[in-house]
Amino acid sequence: MLDALVDLxxxxxxxxxxxxxxxxxxxxxxxxVVDGAIESVDIVDxxxxxxxxxxxxxxxxxxxxxLSREGLQEALARALALAEAEPRRPAPTPLxxxxxxxxxxxxxxxxxxxxxxxxxxxxxxxxxxxAMAGDPRLGRRxxxxxxxxxxxxxxxxxxxxxxxxxxxxxxxxxxxxxxxxDLQLRSYPSGHGGDVAQAGWEHVVGLDLPxxxxxxxxxxxxxxxxxxxxxxxxxxxxxxxxxxxxxxxSIGHALELDRMLGYEAAYAGxxxxxxxxxxxxxxxSDALNVTAxxxxxxxxxxxxxxxxxxxxxxxxxxxxxxxxxALSSRETAGAVGLEASSGAMRADGFARQPLVRMPNxxxxxxxxxxxxxxxxxxDDGLYLQTNRSWSIDDRRLQFQFTTQLAREIKGGELGGxxxxxxxxxxxxxxxxxxxxxxxxxxxxxxxxxKCGKGEPGQFAHVSHATPPARFxxxxxxxx
Amino acid sequence: MTRDALLDAxxxxVRAAGGEALARAVSERSVTARLARSQPTQATDLQRARVExxxxxxxxxxxxxxxxxxxxxxxxxxxxxxxxxxxxxHAGPGDYPGLPEPxxxxxxxxFDVATAALDPGQTGGALAAALEVAEVxxxxxxxxxxxxxxxxxxxxxxxxxxVDAVTDAQFKAVAxxxxxxxGYAARTAVAAGAIDAAAVAAEAADKATPPPxxxxxxxxxxxxxxxxxxxxxxxxxxxxxxxxxxxxxxxAWAEGRSALSDRLGERVAAxxxxxxxxxxxxxxxxxxxxxxxxxxxPVPLIQDGVAHRVVHDVRSAARAxxxxxxxxxxxxxxxxxxxxxxRNLVLAGGGAADEAELMAPVERGLYVTRLWYVNPVxxxxxxITGVTREGTFLIEDGRLAAPVRDVRFTDSVLRLLSTTQALxxxxxxxxxxxxxxxxxxxxxxxxxxxxxxxxxxxxxxxGV
Numbered sequence: 001m002l003d004a005l006v007d008l009x010x011x012x013x014x015x016x017x018x019x020x021x022x023x024x025x026x027x028x029x030x031x032x033v034v035d036g037a038i039e040s041v042d043i044v045d046x047x048x049x050x051x052x053x054x055x056x057x058x059x060x061x062x063x064x065x066x067l068s069r070e071g072l073q074e075a076l077a078r079a080l081a082l083a084e085a086e087p088r089r090p091a092p093t094p095l096x097x098x099x100x101x102x103x104x105x106x107x108x109x110x111x112x113x114x115x116x117x118x119x120x121x122x123x124x125x126x127x128x129x130x131a132m133a134g135d136p137r138l139g140r141r142x143x144x145x146x147x148x149x150x151x152x153x154x155x156x157x158x159x160x161x162x163x164x165x166x167x168x169x170x171x172x173x174x175x176x177x178x179x180x181x182d183l184q185l186r187s188y189p190s191g192h193g194g195d196v197a198q199a200g201w202e203h204v205v206g207l208d209l210p211x212x213x214x215x216x217x218x219x220x221x222x223x224x225x226x227x228x229x230x231x232x233x234x235x236x237x238x239x240x241x242x243x244x245x246x247x248x249x250s251i252g253h254a255l256e257l258d259r260m261l262g263y264e265a266a267y268a269g270x271x272x273x274x275x276x277x278x279x280x281x282x283x284x285s286d287a288l289n290v291t292a293x294x295x296x297x298x299x300x301x302x303x304x305x306x307x308x309x310x311x312x313x314x315x316x317x318x319x320x321x322x323x324x325x326a327l328s329s330r331e332t333a334g335a336v337g338l339e340a341s342s343g344a345m346r347a348d349g350f351a352r353q354p355l356v357r358m359p360n361x362x363x364x365x366x367x368x369x370x371x372x373x374x375x376x377x378x379d380d381g382l383y384l385q386t387n388r389s390w391s392i393d394d395r396r397l398q399f400q401f402t403t404q405l406a407r408e409i410k411g412g413e414l415g416g417x418x419x420x421x422x423x424x425x426x427x428x429x430x431x432x433x434x435x436x437x438x439x440x441x442x443x444x445x446x447x448x449x450k451c452g453k454g455e456p457g458q459f460a461h462v463s464h465a466t467p468p469a470r471f472x473x474x475x476x477x478x479x
Numbered sequence: 480m481t482r483d484a485l486l487d488a489x490x491x492x493v494r495a496a497g498g499e500a501l502a503r504a505v506s507e508r509s510v511t512a513r514l515a516r517s518q519p520t521q522a523t524d525l526q527r528a529r530v531e532x533x534x535x536x537x538x539x540x541x542x543x544x545x546x547x548x549x550x551x552x553x554x555x556x557x558x559x560x561x562x563x564x565x566x567x568x569h570a571g572p573g574d575y576p577g578l579p580e581p582x583x584x585x586x587x588x589x590f591d592v593a594t595a596a597l598d599p600g601q602t603g604g605a606l607a608a609a610l611e612v613a614e615v616x617x618x619x620x621x622x623x624x625x626x627x628x629x630x631x632x633x634x635x636x637x638x639x640x641x642v643d644a645v646t647d648a649q650f651k652a653v654a655x656x657x658x659x660x661x662g663y664a665a666r667t668a669v670a671a672g673a674i675d676a677a678a679v680a681a682e683a684a685d686k687a688t689p690p691p692x693x694x695x696x697x698x699x700x701x702x703x704x705x706x707x708x709x710x711x712x713x714x715x716x717x718x719x720x721x722x723x724x725x726x727x728x729x730x731a732w733a734e735g736r737s738a739l740s741d742r743l744g745e746r747v748a749a750x751x752x753x754x755x756x757x758x759x760x761x762x763x764x765x766x767x768x769x770x771x772x773x774x775x776x777p778v779p780l781i782q783d784g785v786a787h788r789v790v791h792d793v794r795s796a797a798r799a800x801x802x803x804x805x806x807x808x809x810x811x812x813x814x815x816x817x818x819x820x821x822r823n824l825v826l827a828g829g830g831a832a833d834e835a836e837l838m839a840p841v842e843r844g845l846y847v848t849r850l851w852y853v854n855p856v857x858x859x860x861x862x863i864t865g866v867t868r869e870g871t872f873l874i875e876d877g878r879l880a881a882p883v884r885d886v887r888f889t890d891s892v893l894r895l896l897s898t899t900q901a902l903x904x905x906x907x908x909x910x911x912x913x914x915x916x917x918x919x920x921x922x923x924x925x926x927x928x929x930x931x932x933x934x935x936x937x938x939x940x941x942g943v
Contacts, residue, residue: 262516
């Protein structure tokens with residue numbers, strides 16, 4: 001397919017300022033077990049090509065599933081016609097330069113998940129579900145696994161011609177306990193979508209869902225009768241996964257340069273961070289060090305090249321609390337005078353054009369030791385674990401999160417279970433309260449597979465490597 | 480693809496699957512054009528098709544989706560669906576009760592020939608008209624124009640054969656004044672020709688350029704506050720869409736997870752609240768049947784403030800028992816794990832002539848244009864949180880007094896509906912889909928309303 005794309009780009013040259021084309025052959029499999037019964041076995045195969053052109057300073061894009069030479073030419077013509085119809089096309093901003101992407105890249109995968117028998121996968125999920133069963137207060141229990149394979153080819157009018165192949169695999173489980181007007185839930189190994197990695201079936205086996213079933217169910221039921229979370233301004237220790245979501249929402253999205261420039265004002269929103277804040281803004285305490293890392297092995301935001309042919313790379317975003325970098329595309333980098341794109345353009349399948357999407361944005365470990373060490377430094381506070389819900393404003397400034405579980409901390413030790421924990425804050429103020437970050441051994445990688453942005457909407461897959469962390473002066477509420 | 484070609488593909492897929500099977504062939508064509516900073520940024524032209532094949536074996540379902548409609552691709556999808564259902568059946572009988580018997584679906588007026596033509600010139604013209612208004616009004620414009628045509632054909636081994644075609648169009652605008660204030664407006668319709676992009680841009684500009692007054696903090700520096708509120712239709716739609724998930728999902732209801740579990744027949748809202756799922760209500764985005772082929776019809780959900788019914792797909796109805804049947808609200812063939820959801824909510828209008836009349840009795844309160852990033856906090860209480868965005872104002876002495884810094888709210892949808900004092904007379908369609916995945920347009924038809932005690936829990940962005 002790569003040759004066809006290269007031919008198409010040869011044909012596009014001279015008809016627009018720039019063009020690129022992506023072929024994506026995507027397979028997806030999702031298996032779900034609910035309350036001891038197999039709920040669904042869904043398999044998707046989809047293949048197509050997206051052609052993107054730049055006329056003056058505006059992008060136009062057309063997608064097709066007709067993969068013949070004529071079909072590709074027709075898609076190019078549609079993209080060009082759409083561009084021609086647009087009013088007041090902006091003067092072109094120079095695209096940040098990039099060496100043409102060449103070669104191939106493949107994610108690690110030991111056991112092809114599509115080669116594992118459905119019966120074996122379902123047996124694992126049924127065992128996980130059975131391990132949660134028993135208490136009549138459980139309104140629902142479920143276990144699921146997913147596998148994805150995307151084979152991609154990319155070519156551009158600047159001579160790029162590269163191929164990539166990615167396999168993702170993961171699983172999770174959840175128990176929902178209900179009583180009167182209350183509903184509590186616990187999940188493993190994460191709050192949303194399980195734990196997914198660029199890996200094969202070995203990753204799911206390693207999660208060992210059945211071994212965690214009893215604990216998940218017991219905690220969900222116990223939360224029904226746990227005392228409500230205390231309220232007030234207090235010190236909190238946040239587990240690695242909730243730190244990942246906090247980082248994702250209040251730093252990752254805020255530092256997308258398209259948002260900072262106002263390009264996403266009609267939907268996802270803008271950012272409280274301005275381009276002129278780069279190198280100047282105090283984002284948090286000295287303990288805050290954040291890196292965008294598109295080469296983190298096994299993580300979902302890892303790639304050989306982004307979807308405009310810029311190599312995956314590491315980019316420092318925050319160093320000792322000071323903002324030093326942003327997530328960019330070739331266009332947005334050019335717009336603010338950066339020498340190069342950070343390689344953060346990604347698209348959701350063949351039928352969407354790439355957007356600035358965060359690669360793996362990670363909190364660098366500190367010297368705070370283990371979770372127990374972080375807790376030991378709190379006389380009177382709260383431990384918050386596993387995201388339950390989240391909300392943040394369209395400038396990524398004011399947020400409110402709830403967690404599935406909380407525990408009191410008294411005298412440096414974890415105490416009893418608390419339910420309905422909710423904390424809120426303003427981004428720079430919250431990160432300024434970052435008091436200690438767990439050590440490298442406490443860092444874990446967490447995945448998110450439903451990160452939404454763009455019109456038409458697109459989901460991105462991304463991971464975050466985060467240790468647990470401790471924050472002072474956090475506003476905690478029971479509702 | 481034509482209707483005949485889609486129906487042919489669905490038939491061939493059912494034949495390839497053998498046994499109990501259903502196939503749904505869907506084609507989508509759409510155009511989306513985006514603006515930012517008063518300039519075009521990204522435009523997208525999509526043409527795609529897919530065939531969903533559902534096999535039922537011993538009470539288990541297997542679903543496979545292919546993006547090609549040739550015999551080889553359909554045979555491969557049918558084989559995968561068959562193998563998936565068979566693999567599930569190895570664990571013992573399942574609880575899927577079987578495909579629905581064919582039933583005739585009524586027609587609707589949800590297709591517009593001119594919109595289906597997807598003329599790029601119409602897209603460009605809409606953007607140009609909106610940009611002209613923005614220039615005259617001295618505001619910077621961001622926005623999105625989108626129009627689409629979706630045709631689906633469904634066939635099953637039970638003898639069901641049906642075809643449906645719909646169109647939709649939407650324009651939304653975010654205007655930003657030189658002082659940074661922003662305003663929002665949007666319109667959605669079956670026909671692109673029914674949307675006046677210039678008028679939408681002007682409405683957004685109006686909200687971004689109120690009479691001069693410094694933005695105020697409605698919490699007055701406090702951590703929380705409760706104020707009377709007038710919610711515009713866009714904000715009401717956001718609340719109702721979330722209520723649709725938290726309250727009317729028949730699967731969650733049967734499992735005790737719904738806000739209405741054990742509460743049907745109880746008063747859950749003020750007597751002036753009548754909410755239904757009405758797929759052919761004037762101004763909505765109709766569909767003839769759901770992805771399981773069940774014809775869609777009206778379902779009363781809350782009548783005069785009393786919880787009345789929930790919605791079902793085939794699987795949730797079986798789980799609910801008591802003679803429940805699918806109401807035509809499946810999200811996918813075989814039903815989605817998250818359960819059925821109402822997609823055509825209609826909140827009946829009230830007696831107020833307009834939003835100004837709703838505001839008239841308010842001594843001090845809030846006007847909210849739209850909500851953003853709404854998520855549940857405690858689902859059984861319908862307690863949700865979110866922020867206001869692009870058009871929040873302080874009401875004083877019955878009139879808009881000043882723009883307000885965007886605020887966070889944490890409140891129960893049913894509590895707000897229980898304290899709803901008045902609704903405006905004419906409901907309008909609010910598009911509530913963001914078009915993730917295959918195009919499926921839906922929305923809420925609702926009026927503006929006035930409620931008491933809107934619970935604010937923080938100041939969000941500065942409202943500029």
